[in-house]
Amino acid sequence: MAGSTITEKILARAAGKQRLYPNDVVFTKVDKVMMHDVSGPGVIKVFGEWEKKGVKLERIWDPDRVWVTEDHFVPASDRVSAENVNMLSNFTRKFGINKHFKYGLGQYGICHTLSHEEAMVLPGELYVGGDSHTNTTGAMGAFAAGLGHTDIAYVLMNGEIWFKVPETLLFKIEGNKPPHIMAKDIILQIIGDIGTDGANYKAMQFSGTAVKNLTMEERLTLTNMTTEAGAKNGIIEADETTFAYLRERTDAKYAPVVSDHDAEYSEVFTYEIEKLEPTVAKPFSPGNITAARDLQTTELDKAYIGSCTGAKLEDLREAAKILKGKKVKIRTEVLPAAQSIYMKAIKEGLITIFMEAGAVVGPPTCGACCGAHMGVLGKGEICISTTNRNFPGRMGHIESQTYLASPMVVAASALTGKITDPRDVTN
Amino acid sequence: MGRVHKYDRDNIDTDVIIPGPYLKIHDHKELAKHAMEGIDPTFPEKVSQGDFLVTGSNFGCGSSREHAPIALAQVGIKAIIAPSFARIFYRNAVDGGYLLPIEIDEQTVKKISDKDELKIELAQNRIINITKNDQYPIKPFPELIAKIVDAGGLMNYRP
Numbered sequence: 001m002a003g004s005t006i007t008e009k010i011l012a013r014a015a016g017k018q019r020l021y022p023n024d025v026v027f028t029k030v031d032k033v034m035m036h037d038v039s040g041p042g043v044i045k046v047f048g049e050w051e052k053k054g055v056k057l058e059r060i061w062d063p064d065r066v067w068v069t070e071d072h073f074v075p076a077s078d079r080v081s082a083e084n085v086n087m088l089s090n091f092t093r094k095f096g097i098n099k100h101f102k103y104g105l106g107q108y109g110i111c112h113t114l115s116h117e118e119a120m121v122l123p124g125e126l127y128v129g130g131d132s133h134t135n136t137t138g139a140m141g142a143f144a145a146g147l148g149h150t151d152i153a154y155v156l157m158n159g160e161i162w163f164k165v166p167e168t169l170l171f172k173i174e175g176n177k178p179p180h181i182m183a184k185d186i187i188l189q190i191i192g193d194i195g196t197d198g199a200n201y202k203a204m205q206f207s208g209t210a211v212k213n214l215t216m217e218e219r220l221t222l223t224n225m226t227t228e229a230g231a232k233n234g235i236i237e238a239d240e241t242t243f244a245y246l247r248e249r250t251d252a253k254y255a256p257v258v259s260d261h262d263a264e265y266s267e268v269f270t271y272e273i274e275k276l277e278p279t280v281a282k283p284f285s286p287g288n289i290t291a292a293r294d295l296q297t298t299e300l301d302k303a304y305i306g307s308c309t310g311a312k313l314e315d316l317r318e319a320a321k322i323l324k325g326k327k328v329k330i331r332t333e334v335l336p337a338a339q340s341i342y343m344k345a346i347k348e349g350l351i352t353i354f355m356e357a358g359a360v361v362g363p364p365t366c367g368a369c370c371g372a373h374m375g376v377l378g379k380g381e382i383c384i385s386t387t388n389r390n391f392p393g394r395m396g397h398i399e400s401q402t403y404l405a406s407p408m409v410v411a412a413s414a415l416t417g418k419i420t421d422p423r424d425v426t427n
Numbered sequence: 428m429g430r431v432h433k434y435d436r437d438n439i440d441t442d443v444i445i446p447g448p449y450l451k452i453h454d455h456k457e458l459a460k461h462a463m464e465g466i467d468p469t470f471p472e473k474v475s476q477g478d479f480l481v482t483g484s485n486f487g488c489g490s491s492r493e494h495a496p497i498a499l500a501q502v503g504i505k506a507i508i509a510p511s512f513a514r515i516f517y518r519n520a521v522d523g524g525y526l527l528p529i530e531i532d533e534q535t536v537k538k539i540s541d542k543d544e545l546k547i548e549l550a551q552n553r554i555i556n557i558t559k560n561d562q563y564p565i566k567p568f569p570e571l572i573a574k575i576v577d578a579g580g581l582m583n584y585r586p
Binding site for chain 1: 442513515569572
């Protein structure tokens with residue numbers, strides 16, 4: 001009998017079962033749960049409805065396993081969003097949730113960035129979050145999946161949730177990474193190949209020599225965009241890279257899990273990283289890919305370097321290398337994904353490079369990525385972005401357009417005003 | 428019994444079902460005013476209580492915003508009939524008890540026209556097309572999902 005995948009093993013442990021198989025439906029215990037200023041108010045509304053029915057909710061399941069972020073509508077875009085954030089604070093105070101990362105009060109940032117930057121989730125854990133890109137954190141060797149606010153409310157009350165065990169697609173990325181290729185190029189190529197529902201209900205696991213050699217932050221870009229292929233979770237086995245990253249951030253103990261050597265995958269895909277090109281997803285789908293060089297005549301209005309996908313420290317470093325000593329030709333915004341990353345970028349001189357190039361540097365927020373506030377696109381505007389989605393109207397007006405690309409491609413394009421392969425801007 | 432609103436395309440995403448700026452809103456009636464705004468701003472006026480949305484595959488892809496099934500249910504949509512759903516949309520629809528995600532095969536989608544009158548018979552796993560005097564099989568819910576649907580959502584479900 002074949003062995004189990006890392007996803008099956010984590011789910012089985014959390015369900016208290018010896019073994020689980022794809023398509024089994026089980027309730028599992030949850031190790032960590034996250035909500036933010038969009039899913040949180042929804043959770044609070046569900047709690048309110050129960051209280052109206054006369055159910056007294058004085059405690060939640062385990063306040064120490066819950067963490068909360070303010071990221072979508074900070075800085076507050078208007079009175080409604082300001083009140084949503086206040087509502088979150090009242091909730092976390094009432095239920096004794098101490099891990100609440102507040103805007104303007106020390107460390108804060110995008111939830112998926114804090115999940116690794118603050119080591120909120122550890123290898124082998126089962127983690128759920130009230131946001132679709134919760135998949136990101138699977139790069140730490142955890143099972144990480146996004147849920148809606150009713151499910152998060154259920155977890156807060158009961159400490160468990162149901163899952164259908166996914167089959168696993170294995171992506172082996174082999175070879176030595178060329179200097180102009182980033183993890184974003186890999187995942188865009190994969191989504192282009194399998195389609196935006198190519199992994200619906202499934203797990204996407206990444207391995208191979210190229211993944212082994214990726215840094216922690218780059219691995220997180222791979223898992224982040226598994227959501228765009230419809231995946232339930234993206235996952236990478238923890239290794240020395242993961243352990244070293246965590247040693248700098250936590251003393252917490254954990255029990256890493258890896259796939260059995262004879263684990264069964266429903267499909268295996270192999271990529272040679274040397275053969276990949278700097279890749280761009282055209283409007284209006286993350287699966288609508290082509291090489292950056294095919295789009296050299298595409299004129300742009302804006303370059304955006306931000307979000308959980310593309311504003312981690314290494315994303316900023318790569319963009320800064322290209323922008324150093326040069327001037328941007330189009331409106332360019334850089335929003336580091338967390339306060340801690342912003343601080344590191346200042347200390348490394350990256351922020352000076354961006355500002356000398358003419359870019360605006362702003363506070364961490366999801367605002368522009370989801371077209372909510374803080375730099376939305378006007379009618380007909382065309383943006384190249386390090387973010388993860390480009391559906392109609394995603395970053396602003398329904399007739400605006402977004403091209404998705406790596407921080408290198410976005411930085412190179414900011415310099416020329418057209419979509420540009422990083423190899424084509426000389427240093 | 429309800430009428431069909433057919434949007435024959437795949438990958439209808441949560442950004443067009445309920446665009447990002449409305450994520451700060453948690454009043455269900457207010458959200459309903461913007462249901463499907465990115466595809467058809469007249470949608471809320473067209474729909475009556477108990478109507479059906481018939482669409483292509485991977486409906487609801489994108490974000491985890493529960494605002495999407497809430498807005499659709501609040502305007503009156505009782506069930507969405509499609510070849511497949513994005514996973515979070517599917518579980519939000521069921522666990523929140525808002526509306527039914529009904530899976531049928533792609534050929535069946537072609538047989539249903541805009542404005543057809545339908546009836547869903549869950550116990551028999553079938554859709555009756557009253558207008559066309561036809562019936563179609565639906566993919567049965569897995570056991571647990573069926574129980575959550577019967578309970579009216581996850582919060583009312585007791586294992």
